[in-house]
Amino acid sequence: MRSRLLTSLLLACALVPAQAAVSVVDDAGRTVTLARPAQRVIAMAPHVTELLFAAGGGPKVVGAMNYSDYPEAAKKLPLVGSNTQIDVESLLALNPDLVVVWHSGNTARQIAQLESLGIPIFRSEPTRLEQVATSLERLGSLLGAEAAANKAAADYRARIAALGARYGKRSPVTVFYQVWDSPLYTLNDAQIASDIIRLCGGRNVFGELKTVAPQVGVEAVVARDPEVILAGKRYDPANPGLKLWQAYGGMTAVKRNNLFTVDGDLLSRPGPRTAEGAARLCEQLETARSRR
Known part of the structure; x- marks a missing residue:
């Protein structure tokens, strides 16, 4: 036994x-x-x-x-x-x-x-x-x-694929992503935020720059005349945020009121919530297309 x-x-x-x-x-x-x-x-x-x-x-x-x-x-x-x-x-x-x-x-x-x-x-x-x-x-x-x-x-x-199928082939929208106000910083195409912009049928106007987070001048942004300007929430009242561009009424984004606030965490923190940020951004770019 x-x-x-x-x-x-x-x-x-x-x-x-x-x-x-x-x-x-x-x-x-x-x-x-x-x-x-x-x-x-x-x-x-x-x-x-x-x-x-x-x-x-x-x-x-x-x-x-x-x-x-x-x-x-x-x-x-x-x-x-x-x-x-x-x-x-x-x-x-x-x-x-x-x-x-x-x-x-x-x-x-x-x-x-x-x-x-x-x-x-x-x-x-x-x-x-x-x-x-x-x-x-x-x-x-x-x-x-x-x-x-x-x-x-x-x-x-599945969420990302659905967004790509819906928005990826829409008419292109040129985008400036204002990461920081003073000094003025943006991102190049090596960042996930630019991949989101591409998913939605957009194009980062400074995407080709070699620096991951390049500092740019106001004059350079005006010269590239983006159709949309994106900026995060203002955590410091001293930062101008999107108000920075009100003095440049000749810019396409300003004339068409395509100045959009985005949740930086959803665009810059790579995670499942990125799909939520992408959905919001795609809707904003679609709004810009409707204002042409």
């Missing part, structure tokens, strides 16, 4: 699948390998926090960067610094088995320091709409949450 019982137990143990190692390639082209799915994850940028929660990893996120304010549960996470300065001591105290960083936004020296301590690092830098979906899938693999992550990716892809 004992022999049969022991044999049964050994067979049962053999049939239980071991947690296999998981490997993915991050946005910097580096392979990230974990011996088992991550259980304690730190998000080093607001968009990373959103991606991790959307990929089914919310309960496993134990720390975050400042401005990680979505979803609501993220506001309760311990903070481990800012994009310019990581509080390494606080981060290590959380005992992470995976840190997801913003590749171009976090401090390279401190990221290297974390790697030297043996902490697995996934570098996140989605610059195209499709990369939001692949980010969800890859993070889902690292979290052992493939089902939730794959569903989120599929839902997102």
Whole structure:
């Protein structure tokens, strides 16, 4: 009897699948390998926090960067610094088995320091709409949450595809995206916001510039005469926002009242909510077309 019982137990143990190692390639082209799915994850940028929660990893996120304010549960996470300065001591105290960083936004020296301590690092830098979906899938693999992550990716892809089918072939609209007022900054085509503009049938008038976030002059914007000017919400009353352009009544965007406020988080934080921001922007560009 004992022999049969022991044999049964050994067979049962053999049939239980071991947690296999998981490997993915991050946005910097580096392979990230974990011996088992991550259980304690730190998000080093607001968009990373959103991606991790959307990929089914919310309960496993134990720390975050400042401005990680979505979803609501993220506001309760311990903070481990800012994009310019990581509080390494606080981060290590959380005992992470995976840190997801913003590749171009976090401090390279401190990221290297974390790697030297043996902490697995996934570098996140989605610059195209499709990369939001692949980010969800890859993070889902690292979290052992493939089902939730794959569903989120599929839902997102469906929303983006529907917008592309509806607006992508409409008559082109030239767009200036005013990221900051003073000095005046915009984005080039290497940013996801420009990919959204393209999805909606628009064209970024400064998209060809080599600098990711170039500073431009008012005269340069006037010379390019965009049909639409986009700007984020004014958080500081001293910033002129879209009022900056009221003095330039000869511009097409001003004459046609195509001065639109956008939610910068929805356009610049790559995550599932990007589809919501894209839908709003497509509607604004369609409004501009109706005013011709």
